[in-house]
Amino acid sequence: MKKTISILFLSFLCISLFSNHRQLGIESQAVTIHFGYVFDDDNIEDAIPLIGTYGSVINLPSVHHEGYQFAFWIVNGIVNTNPDLSQIVVTSQMRIQAIFKPEGKLAVVFADSNGQFIGVRFIMCGESVTPPSTIGYSKPNLIVNETRPWKDLVTSSHTLTNITEDRIYQLQYQVDEMIYYHISVDGGTIESEPAITDPSPQYRYNQLITVSAPLTKDGIPFSH
Secondary structure (H helix, E strand, C coil): CCCCCHHHHHHHHHHHCCCCCCCCCCCCCCEEEEEEEECCCCCCECCEEEECCCCCCEEEECHHHHHHHEEEEEEEEEEEEECCCEEEECCCCEEEEEEECCCCCEEEEEECCEEEEEEEEEECCCCCCCCCCCCCCCCCCCCCCCCCEEEEECCCCCCCCCCCCEEEEECCEEEEECCEEEECCCCEEEEECCCCCCCCEEEEEECCCCECCCCEEECCCCCC
């Protein structure tokens, strides 16, 4: 069943969008802001798009809707974990969604490792949750973790059972196939952890290394 968004809520946002439009000192540029509302799995609505100004500040009010409780904001597809979020700066072609949960239920949000929104489930307190499919998700040289694909951002728990509060689970990845690289630095040195003593060392994918260079060489100061 469709839900009607309060005109007062949209009016407040319209006023906020056109205020402080030069706060960042950026030349005025029209930007379309799309607003959406997620009430449950099959009820996702879009409000009328608004035209704002690049660099302006949106004041996000407390959101209320009869029969529902506000849970999370999603800004440009990224789940915002800050419960006290009140303002955002307008950037190019923004999309802002408010996730509501039915009264008496919990909202369990699933996001990719970069925060990109994947889906949301609504459950009763103490229930288990069925996560969305991870088919098709990957990163360069990474695949979804085979044994523990989801991790709660607050508790770091990997379990999806006995959930008693709103949660955000993040998709976890593992190395698909270990790749090694040869790296050389002319006039400098490379340090790694753990240390490598091989005269022709190879460094594994995603390994942290430190590159150092002398302040001067042959009387010439280091530049970059």
